[in-house]
Amino acid sequence: MTMRPSGESHMVRDLPSSSVSIRDLFLEAVSALLARPSRSALTALGTVLGVGALVSTLGIAQTAGNQIITRFDELAATEVVAEGQRIGFGSGSRAAVALPWDSGDRIERLNGVVAAGTLSDVDTAGALATSVPVTDPLGSTAFDIPVVAVSPGLFGAVRAELSTGRFFDEGHDRNGDKVVVLGAAAAQRLNVTRVDNRPAIKVGEEAFVVVGILADVQREPSLLSRIIIPNGAARSRYTLAAPTEVHVETDVGASRLIAGQVPTALAPGREELVVVKAAPDPTQVRNRVEGDINALFIVLGSVSLLVGAIGIANVTLVSVLERRGEIGLRRAVGAARRHIASQFLVESTLLGALGGLIGTSAGILLIVGVSAARDWTPVLEPWLPFIAPIAGALVGLLAGVYPALKAANTEPIAALRG
Amino acid sequence: MSSPATAAAPVVELHDLGRTFEGAQPVEALRRADLSVMAGDYVSIVGPSGSGKSTLLHLLGLLDRPTKGSYLLDGIDTADLSDAQRTALRGQRIGFVFQSFHLLSHRTVVENVMLAMLYGDTPKRQRHNLAISALERVGLGHRLDFVPTLLSGGERQRVAIARAIVAGPSLLLADEPTGNLDQTTSESIMEVFEELQSEGLTVMVITHDSVVAGRARRTVEMLDGVLSEVGQ
Numbered sequence: 260m261t262m263r264p265s266g267e268s269h270m271v272r273d274l275p276s277s278s279v280s281i282r283d284l285f286l287e288a289v290s291a292l293l294a295r296p297s298r299s300a301l302t303a304l305g306t307v308l309g310v311g312a313l314v315s316t317l318g319i320a321q322t323a324g325n326q327i328i329t330r331f332d333e334l335a336a337t338e339v340v341a342e343g344q345r346i347g348f349g350s351g352s353r354a355a356v357a358l359p360w361d362s363g364d365r366i367e368r369l370n371g372v373v374a375a376g377t378l379s380d381v382d383t384a385g386a387l388a389t390s391v392p393v394t395d396p397l398g399s400t401a402f403d404i405p406v407v408a409v410s411p412g413l414f415g416a417v418r419a420e421l422s423t424g425r426f427f428d429e430g431h432d433r434n435g436d437k438v439v440v441l442g443a444a445a446a447q448r449l450n451v452t453r454v455d456n457r458p459a460i461k462v463g464e465e466a467f468v469v470v471g472i473l474a475d476v477q478r479e480p481s482l483l484s485r486i487i488i489p490n491g492a493a494r495s496r497y498t499l500a501a502p503t504e505v506h507v508e509t510d511v512g513a514s515r516l517i518a519g520q521v522p523t524a525l526a527p528g529r530e531e532l533v534v535v536k537a538a539p540d541p542t543q544v545r546n547r548v549e550g551d552i553n554a555l556f557i558v559l560g561s562v563s564l565l566v567g568a569i570g571i572a573n574v575t576l577v578s579v580l581e582r583r584g585e586i587g588l589r590r591a592v593g594a595a596r597r598h599i600a601s602q603f604l605v606e607s608t609l610l611g612a613l614g615g616l617i618g619t620s621a622g623i624l625l626i627v628g629v630s631a632a633r634d635w636t637p638v639l640e641p642w643l644p645f646i647a648p649i650a651g652a653l654v655g656l657l658a659g660v661y662p663a664l665k666a667a668n669t670e671p672i673a674a675l676r677g
Numbered sequence: 678m679s680s681p682a683t684a685a686a687p688v689v690e691l692h693d694l695g696r697t698f699e700g701a702q703p704v705e706a707l708r709r710a711d712l713s714v715m716a717g718d719y720v721s722i723v724g725p726s727g728s729g730k731s732t733l734l735h736l737l738g739l740l741d742r743p744t745k746g747s748y749l750l751d752g753i754d755t756a757d758l759s760d761a762q763r764t765a766l767r768g769q770r771i772g773f774v775f776q777s778f779h780l781l782s783h784r785t786v787v788e789n790v791m792l793a794m795l796y797g798d799t800p801k802r803q804r805h806n807l808a809i810s811a812l813e814r815v816g817l818g819h820r821l822d823f824v825p826t827l828l829s830g831g832e833r834q835r836v837a838i839a840r841a842i843v844a845g846p847s848l849l850l851a852d853e854p855t856g857n858l859d860q861t862t863s864e865s866i867m868e869v870f871e872e873l874q875s876e877g878l879t880v881m882v883i884t885h886d887s888v889v890a891g892r893a894r895r896t897v898e899m900l901d902g903v904l905s906e907v908g909q
């Protein structure tokens with residue numbers, strides 16, 4: 260391939276015009292860059308940093324996002340919570356719709372639900388809880404421990420685990436049995452450590468038999484400091500309008516689907532009054548996280564790229580001034596203006612491409628390093644290692660435009676005089 | 678070597694050539710020049726500083742355009758040429774030698790000479806061979822892979838001469854080629870010019886040195902922008 264001027268139809272004689280092959284142009288540029296190796300390296304540094312920052316940013320964001328989706332699936336992606344829309348504010352607020360007491364059963368009928376149950380705050384009118392018999396007559400033995408009423412399905416829905424005893428069941432609920440499951444913290448305060456001797460506690464004047472003690476609750480840790488009684492017992496002894504919340508555990512990936520069906524199941528015809536909280540779609544979460552990280556670092560990377568471009572432009576401009584004699588000589592041996600311009604453009608583009616290449620490698624190394632340190636699986640868009648050096652080259656090309664024009668406009672006579 | 682248009686036509690033909698530099702105070706650097714240089718001529722151009730010698734050389738070398746008169750190179754009227762055509766003609770038919778050599782310091786001697794063919798259509802391998810034979814003609818066949826910084830002044834100017842002749846020009850233009858060299862070295866450079874001329878090359882040399890000027894077949898003198906032939 261050769262570069263030849265056009266528009267010479269009215270030539271006086273058949274003069275072959277000057278031309279230079281792309282290959283020669285490239286070789287000239289390479290030897291010019293190699294003539295000042297350390298300067299070339301320093302010039303490329305800005306692009307190295309810029310491209311490196313961009314590549315590692317995109318890569319780490321992707322890797323982290325991938326990590327998030329993996330963890331996310333575990334817990335949050337299978338959780339749905341529903342409650343009635345609140346009217347009013349603070350303690351005076353109330354639900355706009357009464358959730359049914361059989362909410363747990365209704366939801367469990369849906370396809371994709373693992374467990375569901377209701378959770379209700381119980382107003383005990385300030386009654387204190389005491390253990391029976393009184394173990395420490397001198398110490399403080401009455402505690403203000405909140406009481407909640409749940410349906411048996413709730414224990415599964417919030418992933419509660421027992422340290423001892425058992426959960427109460429449908430039978431207890433239906434019969435209104437006065438049984439209780441204690442959260443670990445509540446049990447400690449009431450000094451209940453075992454259930455095989457059928458210990459009892461009192462809430463105000465009401466006595467309950469402790470059937471189980473919770474060790475852990477993955478989704479609703481507040482239950483660990485609660486006294487948990489069945490709905491049946493709660494409704495017969497306290498004023499309880501309706502369940503406060505319905506907790507649902509779904510199959511992996513089904514949470515969005517179930518969330519859409521819950522309002523109809525709980526309040527047919529008044530779906531809009533049911534507020535459903537489901538974990539956002541994990542891919543959305545990942546995209547948002549990637550987006551947040553990307554936005555910041557892409558700005559930083561772009562700024563470094565810009566600085567890199569300015570660096571290349573600057574050094575190329577200095578080089579044009581320094582090499583005036585060379586420019587004059589090239590013109591004297593037949594180089595046209597555009598040949599001079601092309602050479603400086605190729606030089607700056609090569610510098611940019613070199614910076615891009617090194618930056619890409621450095622960025623990938625960083626991603627792999629961070630991933631190894633965090634025990635993550637490195638993830639990278641396959642096109643990134645190819646696009647990034649091209650971006651560097653483009654930066655170099657743009658940075659070279661002004662110096663190249665300057666070089667092309669150098670007057671050969673003045674340049675040769677120096 | 679590219680052949681002249683016809684055997685009889687002069688290589689250089691100037692008619693009433695003039696160059697005025699515009700400005701607040703216009704400078705008539707070249708007032709009128711009438712000159713005919715035949716193929717194989719050896720012309721020295723002498724004259725005091727500021728008399729317009731370099732101005733004339735730049736016009737002859739197509740690095741500058743005259744403001745009046747005409748210049749025919751190998752019978753081609755250069756006034757009709759576009760910039761691109763003048764550039765091409767310059768590359769193909771004119772060789773330059775400068776006082777300050779203008780060698781690329783980070784390129785080898787051969788590469789420096791090959792540069793003169795970079796913008797022509799000589800194939801790469803041929804360029805290398807041509808460069809070597811040009812260097813052998815100026816007696817530098819043993820310095821091919823040196824870089825200019827390792828060469829003496831005389832050797833550097835020989836490299837520049839080899840570069841000027843490698844593309845087979847019609848006309849060799851030299852502006853003070855011995856200006857940076859001592860007496861003996863100057864003489865050896867003049868010998869190179871004489872040898873090239875005896876092989877048929879047309880040579881025009883600007884010089885301050887009367888010894889150098891005396892060795893040329895013809896001498897023209899510039900005085901305040903006016904050119905005249907000496908001792909004919």
Ligand SMILES: Nc1ncnc2c1ncn2[C@@H]1O[C@H](COP(=O)(O)OP(=O)(O)OP(=O)(O)O)[C@@H](O)[C@H]1O
Pocket residue numbers: 698700704705706724725726727728729730731732733
């Ligand atoms: N670009 C220019 N603009 C204005 N004046 C110029 C320009 N170039 C040359 N001149 C003037 O033209 C005159 C001739 O200059 P030129 O360089 O041809 O002299 P010269 O004979 O080569 O001198 P020297 O022997 O010192 O090299 C000088 O007076 C110079 O100042």
Ligand SMILES: [Mg+2]
Pocket residue numbers: 730731732852
């Ligand atoms: Mg001069």
